[in-house]
Amino acid sequence: MRSPSLIGLLLVTPALLLLAALFVYPLGFSLVSAFTVEGAGDGGDRFGLFNFVNAYELYATDIAFTVLIVGLSTALIGIFAVAIGGYLTLGEVGFAVALLRWLYRWPLFIPFIVAAQCMRTFLAKNGLMNNALSAAGLLEPLSAQSFLDWRGIVITFVWKQTPFVALLVAGAMASIDRSTIEAARNLGASRLRALIEIVVPQVHAILVVGLVLSFVTMMSVLSVPMMISGNTPTMMTVDMAFRINAYGDYGTANALGFISYLLTGAVAWIYLRRGVREGPP
Amino acid sequence: MTALARLSRVLPSTVLIVLLALVIFGPLTNLLIWSVTERWYFPHKLPLEWGFSFWERVFRPRGNAMESLITSIWIAVFTVFACLALSVPAGYALARLKLPARALIMLAFLMPQAFPSVPIYINVARIFYTLQLNGTIAGVVLVHTLHGLVYSVWIATAAFAAVDRSLEEAARNMGAGPLRTFATITLPLATPGIMASAIFVFLESLDEFTGTYFVGTPDVTTLPLLMFRASMEGNYQIASITALILLIPSIAFMLVVERFLRADVLAKVGT
Numbered sequence: 001m002r003s004p005s006l007i008g009l010l011l012v013t014p015a016l017l018l019l020a021a022l023f024v025y026p027l028g029f030s031l032v033s034a035f036t037v038e039g040a041g042d043g044g045d046r047f048g049l050f051n052f053v054n055a056y057e058l059y060a061t062d063i064a065f066t067v068l069i070v071g072l073s074t075a076l077i078g079i080f081a082v083a084i085g086g087y088l089t090l091g092e093v094g095f096a097v098a099l100l101r102w103l104y105r106w107p108l109f110i111p112f113i114v115a116a117q118c119m120r121t122f123l124a125k126n127g128l129m130n131n132a133l134s135a136a137g138l139l140e141p142l143s144a145q146s147f148l149d150w151r152g153i154v155i156t157f158v159w160k161q162t163p164f165v166a167l168l169v170a171g172a173m174a175s176i177d178r179s180t181i182e183a184a185r186n187l188g189a190s191r192l193r194a195l196i197e198i199v200v201p202q203v204h205a206i207l208v209v210g211l212v213l214s215f216v217t218m219m220s221v222l223s224v225p226m227m228i229s230g231n232t233p234t235m236m237t238v239d240m241a242f243r244i245n246a247y248g249d250y251g252t253a254n255a256l257g258f259i260s261y262l263l264t265g266a267v268a269w270i271y272l273r274r275g276v277r278e279g280p281p
Numbered sequence: 282m283t284a285l286a287r288l289s290r291v292l293p294s295t296v297l298i299v300l301l302a303l304v305i306f307g308p309l310t311n312l313l314i315w316s317v318t319e320r321w322y323f324p325h326k327l328p329l330e331w332g333f334s335f336w337e338r339v340f341r342p343r344g345n346a347m348e349s350l351i352t353s354i355w356i357a358v359f360t361v362f363a364c365l366a367l368s369v370p371a372g373y374a375l376a377r378l379k380l381p382a383r384a385l386i387m388l389a390f391l392m393p394q395a396f397p398s399v400p401i402y403i404n405v406a407r408i409f410y411t412l413q414l415n416g417t418i419a420g421v422v423l424v425h426t427l428h429g430l431v432y433s434v435w436i437a438t439a440a441f442a443a444v445d446r447s448l449e450e451a452a453r454n455m456g457a458g459p460l461r462t463f464a465t466i467t468l469p470l471a472t473p474g475i476m477a478s479a480i481f482v483f484l485e486s487l488d489e490f491t492g493t494y495f496v497g498t499p500d501v502t503t504l505p506l507l508m509f510r511a512s513m514e515g516n517y518q519i520a521s522i523t524a525l526i527l528l529i530p531s532i533a534f535m536l537v538v539e540r541f542l543r544a545d546v547l548a549k550v551g552t
Contacts, residue, residue: 008378011370012386015434018367022427023393026404033404096294103298106305109535111488113505114524117512118308121315121521128311131326141324159308213394220398222491223505227512237399241494244403257400264397 034254051255058239058252063259065233069150070218070263073157074211080158081165082207086195089173090181108163116227119156123147123228152228153235157218165210172203212271216264236260315521335518339526346523349507356418356503357486360425364433364482367426369475372437373463387438390431398428398491406495416500424492429482436481439549440474441467474546477538484534488527 037050056063084104091097107115122128125146133139147155176199184194200207225235236256243253315321319330339346374380375387393401405424406415414420444467452462490505497503502510504527512520 005379005381008374008380011374011378012380015367015371015430016386016389018423018427018430019389019393022405022423023401026401026408027396029404029408030400091294093291093294096291096298099298100301103302103305105535106309109531110309111505111527111531113488113490113508114312114527114531115308117508117520117524118312120512121517122308122311126323126325128307128314132307135326159304216395216397220491222399222494223509227509237397240399240403244406244495250403250407253403254400257397257403260397260400264395268395 030254030257033250034258036251038251051251052258054252055255055259059236059256061233062236062239063256065150066219066236066260067263069153069157069235070215073154073161073218074215076154076158077162077165077214078207078211080162081169081210082195082200084162084166085169085173085203086191086199088170089199090191090195104166105163107160108167110160112160112221113223113227115156115160116224119152119159119224120148120227123152123155149229149231150233153225156224156228157221160224161214161217165207165214168206168210169203172206173199176202208271212267215267219260219264312521312524315517316525318518335522339519339522345502346504346507346519346526349502349504349523350526352418352501353487353504356421356425356501357483359418359422360429360486361479361483363422363426364429365475365479367430368433368437368478369468371434372471372475373441373467375434375438376441377467387435390434393427394431402492402495405492409496415496416498418501421493421497421501421503424496425486425489428489428492429485432481432485433478435550436478436546437471437475439546440471440478442549443474443546444470477546480534480538484530487530 034051035047035049036045037048038045084100087100088097091100110118123146124130125144127146129147130139130141130144134141134144180198180202181194184198185191189197220237222237222241225238226241236259240253240256243249243256314328316335317331317333318328319332319334321328338344341347375383380386402424409415409420414423448470449462449466452466453459457465488505489503490509493501493503493506494509497506504523508520508523508527511517511523
């Protein structure tokens with residue numbers, strides 16, 4: 001008689017093979033390519049850091065910009081997600097809570113590429129944002145400026161990604177023990193203080209998971225930086241596409257790719273180390 | 282409570298909600314306005330002429346947009362079939378059978394989401410080039426299948442795990458073989474969850490940009506690629522109408538998702 005685990009392995013194998021062929025193999029390919037100098041010296045390939053030197057010389061600013069844009073976006077997403085989750089949990093005006101619950105999820109279901117197109121028109125110098133502000137008398141039409149630069153990328157990322165983290169955080173907040181919040185409130189803590197000192201520590205783990213996933217997502221999205229601000233300084237994703245499309249320069253593109261693995265790896269490592277130190281929740 | 286006190290209690294919340302509504306719907310409103318604009322340029326705050334002539338251009342039979350829409354739908358359908366063919370057996374095995382390193386296998390399917398995808402797709406495109414898969418529908422379907430696999434495997438596993446084991450045991454006790462039990466008991470009960478994963482994979486494929494950008498060019502133009510090119514050329518009407526076409530299925534999904542993805546299945550995702 002065949003052992004059950006053999007059948008199980010056979011059933012899982014096709015999916016794992018696809019994963020190996022289309023993810024593990026290209027990943028290995030990109031690592032090797034990043035450290036290979038093509039056609040060096042006598043026409044052969046050799047290992048070296050030339051691609052990294054090249055990537056650093058050409059794109060050091062963009063690497064710093066990527067870290068700043070994604071870091072700032074992650075921080076803002078965290079703050080807004082906690083604010084939304086906190087209002088849904090602690091809000092006292094019934095209709096406002098119900099409206100917020102209906103309202104905040106919308107961008108979650110809007111594809112990145114559509115969000116980028118919306119923002120490309122909305123944040124432009126003559127976009128609806130500036131036009132509405134100047135029609136309301138809040139902005140001098142002559143001093144209107146375009147937000148289609150690094151600020152536009154941050155705005156689009158925060159707009160699109162906050163609902164995802166807020167959804168996770170609000171779900172976790174809904175399941176914590178309400179008596180801890182009520183005890184704090186009875187002792188005179190304001191709602192803000194109850195949120196920061198009582199609620200957030202209890203949902204901390206899920207908040208960090210949401211933020212790490214958002215960080216990786218933002219490091220992966222090509223359409224938003226391309227459509228909001230393709231000019232320098234921009235994000236590494238745009239530079240990688242440019243190296244390939246303009247020069248067929250896989251070495252430098254893969255060196256940039258390796259740096260972006262390192263960045264996401266560092267974030268994941270900080271998260272894991274924290275998890276080990278604090279123990280399971 | 283006096284009327285004034287009541288007003289001062291609800292006013293801050295009301296202002297915040299209105300502001301949030303503006304932030305969320307402002308960009309979408311701009312998209313809607315562009316889709317019905319004939320002429321609009323600086324410094325006019327609103328379009329000079331409104332109309333639907335660009336809609337006619339988009340929906341013209343044999344036009345670029347209709348061709349891309351059909352390409353996109355075929356790719357999404359093939360991707361759903363490929364994902365289901367891989368994830369139904371894998372999900373059943375992960376939920377029901379004894380597997381060595383099961384947690385590791387589950388984690389493996391998550392890995393593509395844990396790495397920045399642009400460098401991966403660049404190298405997939407390079408490998409596909411040597412296999413002559415670049416610029417083919419098959420190449421794009423393969424890339425979309427990889428992208429959709431984590432959702433379809435995880436949701437299928439959760440759907441099978443949520444099926445009541447005692448029903449399967451009852452069928453086996455009455456003499457049904459393992460295959461018959463699977464086909465008549467397990468699979469039908471897991472179908473709503475699997476349908477949800479299929480819808481999700483379909484939408485992810487419809488909206489996918491990065492992989493198609495590297496692997497599909499220059500011959501495969503899906504709707505997101507058409508939208509991207511129209512937008513970069515400054516043709517905001519075509520870009521906005523295309524974006525709306527992409528938006529409709531996503532919003533429809535938002536409204537029906539809870540009917541398909543029941544709480545008992547959702548609770549088992551990732552376990």
